[in-house]
Amino acid sequence: MANALVLEDLTKTYANGFVALKGISLEVKEGDFFALLGPNGAGKSTTLGIVSSLVNKTSGQVKIFGFDLETQTADAKKMLGVVPQEFNFNAFEKVIDIVVTQAGYYGIPKQKATERAEFYLRKLGLWEKKNQSARMLSGGMKRRLMIARALVHEPKLLILDEPTAGVDIELRRSMWEFLREINAQGTSIILTTHYLEEAESLCRNIAIIDKGKIIENTSMRSLLLKLNTETFILDLKDELPDLVAINGYGLRQIDARSIEIDVDKNTGLNRVFQQLADQGVQVMSMRNKSNRLEELFVSLVEKNLEMKELA
Amino acid sequence: MRGQLLFTAFWTIVTKEIRRFTRIWVQTLLPPAITMTLYFIIFGNLIGSRIGDMGGFAYMEYIAPGLIMMSVITNSYGNVVSSFFGTKFQRNIEELLVAPIPNWVILAGYVAGGAARGLAVGVIVTLLSLFFTSLSIHHFFITLSTVILTAIVFSLGGFINAVYANTFDDISIVPTFILTPLTYLGGVFYSISLLPGFWQTLSQFNPILYMVNSFRYGLLGVSDINIGFAFMMIIGFIIVLAAFAMHLLNTGKGIRS
Ligand SMILES: Nc1ncnc2c1ncn2[C@@H]1O[C@H](COP(=O)(O)OP(=O)(O)OP(=O)(O)O)[C@@H](O)[C@H]1O
Ligand SMILES: [Mg+2]
Numbered sequence: 001m002a003n004a005l006v007l008e009d010l011t012k013t014y015a016n017g018f019v020a021l022k023g024i025s026l027e028v029k030e031g032d033f034f035a036l037l038g039p040n041g042a043g044k045s046t047t048l049g050i051v052s053s054l055v056n057k058t059s060g061q062v063k064i065f066g067f068d069l070e071t072q073t074a075d076a077k078k079m080l081g082v083v084p085q086e087f088n089f090n091a092f093e094k095v096i097d098i099v100v101t102q103a104g105y106y107g108i109p110k111q112k113a114t115e116r117a118e119f120y121l122r123k124l125g126l127w128e129k130k131n132q133s134a135r136m137l138s139g140g141m142k143r144r145l146m147i148a149r150a151l152v153h154e155p156k157l158l159i160l161d162e163p164t165a166g167v168d169i170e171l172r173r174s175m176w177e178f179l180r181e182i183n184a185q186g187t188s189i190i191l192t193t194h195y196l197e198e199a200e201s202l203c204r205n206i207a208i209i210d211k212g213k214i215i216e217n218t219s220m221r222s223l224l225l226k227l228n229t230e231t232f233i234l235d236l237k238d239e240l241p242d243l244v245a246i247n248g249y250g251l252r253q254i255d256a257r258s259i260e261i262d263v264d265k266n267t268g269l270n271r272v273f274q275q276l277a278d279q280g281v282q283v284m285s286m287r288n289k290s291n292r293l294e295e296l297f298v299s300l301v302e303k304n305l306e307m308k309e310l311a
Numbered sequence: 312m313r314g315q316l317l318f319t320a321f322w323t324i325v326t327k328e329i330r331r332f333t334r335i336w337v338q339t340l341l342p343p344a345i346t347m348t349l350y351f352i353i354f355g356n357l358i359g360s361r362i363g364d365m366g367g368f369a370y371m372e373y374i375a376p377g378l379i380m381m382s383v384i385t386n387s388y389g390n391v392v393s394s395f396f397g398t399k400f401q402r403n404i405e406e407l408l409v410a411p412i413p414n415w416v417i418l419a420g421y422v423a424g425g426a427a428r429g430l431a432v433g434v435i436v437t438l439l440s441l442f443f444t445s446l447s448i449h450h451f452f453i454t455l456s457t458v459i460l461t462a463i464v465f466s467l468g469g470f471i472n473a474v475y476a477n478t479f480d481d482i483s484i485v486p487t488f489i490l491t492p493l494t495y496l497g498g499v500f501y502s503i504s505l506l507p508g509f510w511q512t513l514s515q516f517n518p519i520l521y522m523v524n525s526f527r528y529g530l531l532g533v534s535d536i537n538i539g540f541a542f543m544m545i546i547g548f549i550i551v552l553a554a555f556a557m558h559l560l561n562t563g564k565g566i567r568s
Contacts, residue, residue, distance in 0.1 A: 014568060015568065049568075052405075052408070052409050053408050053409055053567075054405050054408050054409065054567060055568055056563055056568070057568050073411065074411035074413075075411075077409065077410060077411040080409065082405075082409045084405060086402065087402075088399070088401070088402035088403055088405045088406070089403050089406070090397075090398070090401055090403045091401060092334070097327075097330070100411070101323055101327050101406070102406055104319055104320060104322070104323025104409035105320050105323055105324075105406065105407060105411075106316075106320070106410055107316025107317065107319045107320055107411075107413065108317065108319065109319055135536060166321050244380055309536070
């Protein structure tokens, strides 16, 4: 299947010398619902900013549905709809004008633009507000206005930078519903979010970015699979001369006196202790490692921190 | 096909700009109407009647073209500098950056929007001036092309100013310290033949002198300068400023980080 987005070794150094991206490579398949996760300041908005032509890249390549953003700019841009992290409409303009004007920028004639604007404003529950100036909308309405504006030229790839930040639970769920619907109709979607629950419920594939680097890029399913195995750390009485093996469990030695063990939630721990005892290994204590997506996320990011400090 | 799309995009920017300055007409269209009416009353009627002739015309008649040009210059510049700076400030410039619009269309749209306000104010001031004097048009084509080209020059200037501006103060520095003095010294109120030799020569370095005189020539048929040269200079300015504005847009100066 075609790729909706390909990033090749994208780097960004801001004017003040700050290196925000250190070589981002990523593929998002057509039709995908993709989450880009990462802590504050990781480089999510910078990455999406480069894709949206709002930030100049330092090096690397961006392809949107096969069109090179640098050499086939207009074709690439037509494929893309953008919902940025910060509100970025003219607060003094009327809601309807903001959407119709955006359509005009894509060359859509006035009448068609007006029809489309009505369609998306209705869909996002903003039609009654069409004649109000944008500054009079609530925060959640402003976000929905930006979504309507991003869809008015019917892009094949929609990117949303924290679309549900500051949105109440009920509205968040209705936005999820809406995004699922347009994804089902064939629009590829990339979103960033700090709500892992959101990524889990919506997205099929995921990348985690930290300090300008991708530290994990996998399917949501295999990530969640990881979560079905619980990981325990066992502290041992004596140093292990060789790594022992335990049938049916993944095992890693951390240092001379501790091992890490993956335990399928359906299997339980009894056999572990039996086998360890058979081999003469005495376990002094046991700790639970992460079992929730949140903790996995934190551990990935922390691991990245350690690597950084060693380097 | 592509041309059609680009024209729609261009026209969208122009109508957005016109919508902006008509929405805030109290700040954009009304002030020049009031100021210029005061100029007409004070300089034209009250003082002008004591000054007598200038360049073979009643003083009122002589300054009317200058005052019209002055409003066109101020308003073209002011429209683009405020609007484009506001667009940067509120970040809705991003609406344009994500869209498949070439930079020259963005520039053309803003410049046409600025020229539209300049010309709208020009028409208002012209109509007002008719209450005080009669205007006849000597060379229609020269009059019209001078005023349009001048509006374009200053719209481009306002655009460049907006690109560099980081604060609201930055958008009033050039109008206050450069544009206003040059306009007042640009032969709006007097013929430079009245000036001593040195000041006459110095005045010839003021581009606004050429625009005002060219416009006055179109209306009255008198000018301090050579009209052909004036046109060449105005067009030269347009080329240089447009090239510079395009350079700024292409590098993303003040727009893309
Ligand atoms: N214009 C800029 N100039 C200099 N540094 C910048 C600029 N914009 C962003 N940065 C820096 O680049 C890094 C990445 O920022 P970015 O906005 O991409 O993070 P993010 O992952 O979107 O974070 P958040 O989750 O907080 O939105 C941050 O350290 C930020 O301070
Ligand atoms: Mg961000």
